[in-house]
Amino acid sequence: MSIYRRTIITLDDTQTKIDYMLFCVFERLWPDMISPNSYHKHPKGKNFNNDNRFDICVHVDEINIEDNVEENPLPHVTLMGPVQMLWGDMRRDPDFGNQGFIIKKGHYDIDSVADMLPESKSVQQIWAWFDLQRKMYNYLGNHDINLDKIGSFTQKHLGINLAENPLHIGCIYVVEYSPIKAVHIEAVPMIPALRCEIDWRYGAVKENVHIKVTEKVIGKQSISNEFIQEVKTGETFVLVKMSDTPKQIDIDIENATGEIYYFLRNVAFIGAIISPISKTTKKGKNSLIATEVVGLEHYLRPAILKKEAKDKRARMEFVYFDGDPNKKLENKKVAMDCVKELLGRAKNQLIIADPYFALDQFIEYIVSLANKEDIKIIIVNCKEQLETVAHGKNKSFQDIENEIKAFVTEYNEKSSRNQISVYSTIGQGRLHDRFILTENEGWLIGSSLSEFGNRACCIIKLSDSAHMELNLLIRSWCEDRNISYKIN
Structure with missing residues (x-):
């Protein structure tokens, strides 16, 4: 049995008493992600369309589910009563039996999907269900539903704008988070190397993984170099030796079977400090690839501060x-x-x-x-x-x-x-x-x-x-x- 955070957006027809699913996400939670108290959130926008017929509601709960939701989430898209899913040609991506596709918030490997998923710095493995005929979207048009008002409501209560991403109306996503919560990196002074610390999630097995550091092509350098270092079971620190001081790199962490647990892209260093690189998405928005500032301070900060305090006292x-x-x-x-x-x-x-x-x-x-x-x-x-x-x-x-x-x-x-x-x-x-x-x-x-x-x-x-x-x-x-x- 696993605990999932289930988010369902519904369009409630007060005349027919049918609740239609607009969007749904299941997140499989690690123990350190579970709310200390039973979590429930159910804001409602009554008569949001000013037609005296339709309400919109967001339902967020943390629930125990025995089934593998990534195999079939449909039986669990329920509330107090059934939720109607308007589907014509329903598809699953990836196909049954396959691992989910990998995505990380802030990386637009899959256009617009990241915008619709819960904010997370962890790698996410995703399974998706969608309707090629887009019947729910067509239903909104046939009933003159104001899509902008739906977007405003979901933006306010979930931080996602369904109106700006209409392709996801009627979709279901199942999200599983990597057992690695974060990876802290720093350039090592005096030697060409990168020090990495893996922050495993509570309850995760600290298994054997490989860290691959890819040196990006910069200036006249014609090829990118790769440096791989094993992190043995139970360990969290590793030193990845390189041919030169890191300047701009990609980082991938994979388990023994090649499953990606964590990755960072376009990490730039100024001295020993990591610097965020700006990337323009297809929507013209600026997104920070590396949003954290880490470096020597992560490990040496206590010593640096102690010396600074001594100097200030003097x-x-x-x-x-x-x-x-x-x-x-x-x-x-x-x-x-x-x-x-x-x-x-x-x-x-x-x-x-x-x-x-x-x-x-x-x-x-x-x-x-x-x-x-x-x-x-x-x-x-x-x-x-x-x-x-x-x-x-x-x-x-x-x-x-x-x-x-x-x-x-x-x-x-x-x-x-x-x-x-x-x-x-x-x-x-x-x-x-x-x-x-x-x-x-x-x-x-x-x-x-x-x-x-x-x-x-x-x-x-x-x-x-x-x-x-x-x-x-x-x-x-x-x-x-x-x-x-x-x-x-």
């Missing part, structure tokens, strides 16, 4: 602290060192915007700048948040403010060429995020400096435009007495 572009409570003291020290490094980059301007910046932070971060010369330091905190600091220390806000005044006065007297100005914003919520701005660079700090490093947080470098905007904004706050007042 450049102070992105620094992350994990908030591990067992490393709180260690993280706090590293975080302070990172902040001091940012502050040390200032040559003539330094702005620190932190609503909780109080005496402890002046001692931790500003004292070390006393030996630098000609730096104008601006500190912006928030009156309401300083009141919270005062409450936590069993002090009054005035005590906290006086501590800041005393520190700044003494600092400015001892460091005549390195001056501090402190502004406190008024009103809850004016300042939330924490920023450090020098004359040329700026950073967003994920936590107040009083707690920085204790919990998961990060340092993110600002873009040049963000640095400029924040510099102008914070300075405007300092100049507006309705927004802030100067503590010192």
Whole structure:
């Protein structure tokens, strides 16, 4: 017994109570394709033809079927009652006893069939039943059925336009998907080879297959080269050695009997990265043959990202602290060192915007700048948040403010060429995020400096435009007495 997703489009005659089959597809599903809950979809377009007679309906179900539907789907084209199939000279393609023809969505080996089948990146094996006399299509014409309205309805609910593909009206298709869900490929650096990873479907037997890579004719090359590599039972990775770095290739994967499980066409590489090639169909539409971007990143991405993170941390572009409570003291020290490094980059301007910046932070971060010369330091905190600091220390806000005044006065007297100005914003919520701005660079700090490093947080470098905007904004706050007042 197998599970099939059955899609039937019907034209319902409300006068005769007969449901006519317009189109039908059976998809044999692998376990990883089955919906977690029983799937049913039955949208209906009542009186869509404005004749008070005909309705159109889409019926999609997942059902258990014991028979081999590819041999004879006709007994299973049923709903609550029988579905009428208007057939004159019914044919099956391919003939009985033969395997279905192979097609993959996006490849127009068989004109327009791909447009009518469910979207899938997997190879599909197809069996078709059709009427040479096209009686269902003629029935629509004889009853003045608006084909465009049928197309709009099917496009909306199935993503296929039956009006644009009238040859398929009255047809039945049975689809079986390859046991290979996807194949990931990449050019191997330093050596002429292609690395392939087969993504088998859940429940599929990882059998012995052959990967054939065909090198396309490019430029003055007169013949195409083929490279074949066996993938043994149970394996998923293989290295296909080639005579040169791949540039444009076709890929076919076949089992021991020659049955095609998967293929890709016109895969182009720019360096080690796969690039989609555009193909124009007979309808004039552009279709991407290789829609995925894969390459070195597929296997090396973790290592590449790890190196990139290390480089960004060294450049102070992105620094992350994990908030591990067992490393709180260690993280706090590293975080302070990172902040001091940012502050040390200032040559003539330094702005620190932190609503909780109080005496402890002046001692931790500003004292070390006393030996630098000609730096104008601006500190912006928030009156309401300083009141919270005062409450936590069993002090009054005035005590906290006086501590800041005393520190700044003494600092400015001892460091005549390195001056501090402190502004406190008024009103809850004016300042939330924490920023450090020098004359040329700026950073967003994920936590107040009083707690920085204790919990998961990060340092993110600002873009040049963000640095400029924040510099102008914070300075405007300092100049507006309705927004802030100067503590010192």
